[in-house]
Amino acid sequence: MNQVLKTASVAALLWCVGCAPGLLRDLPDPVFATPAQPKATPAPSVKAPPPAPAPSRKPARRSIDGATVVVDAGHGGKDPGAQGVSVMPEKAVNLAVALILAQELSDRGAKVVTTRDTDRFITLDGRAAMAERNRADLFVSIHSDAAQRAAASGSTLYIARNASDRSRRAARSIEAAFKRARIECRGINGAGFRVLVGHSRPAVLVECGFLTNRNEARKLNTSSYQAKLALAIADGITDYFSK
């Protein structure tokens, strides 16, 4: 990845001006408990029917059961993140994607911890500490990108430069899921972001797309594209834990 874009990504992470809380839309309260599933009890003398097939968009529940995933919505509170040409500031896009992702992973059986589920500020060290404290099997940080070049587009995955094999495999699984979902992905880069290197747990940072790209910003502001991103990330994470 060229240096200009890398620099832009770092700048996006550090962006702390232009907060526009009035633009934040109402976000649903997170519900992380797995909803109770009514279980049909077959009559003892009747051959049990085959289990109902899972919805096709979800892979079968596998070893994600019981895995602890810390979902980190980047920025928040006094730190709006990037704005670009987006109506929603980065912190709000990140939170929307992160909340859908958290719910989805929880539905699939993971133990999910969110670093924030409202518009509030948390330090980078505070986020990293949550990965450690919860002994995260995976820490996934959700961001949205900014670049000087308005045409820059696509998601990007980051892992620590000396990332563990687990972090690499998790990033590759998410990249593959993005490709299956036809979400543009620019690849996997190494970076020194605090949320990646400030703790010992496997970690991936997802830049969901560029808020400086008019077309991508428009999509990132829609709940349908936020859900598409979140479900693809959840699919990648599910595949990672299944291997």
Ligand SMILES: [Zn+2]
């Ligand atoms: Zn960011």
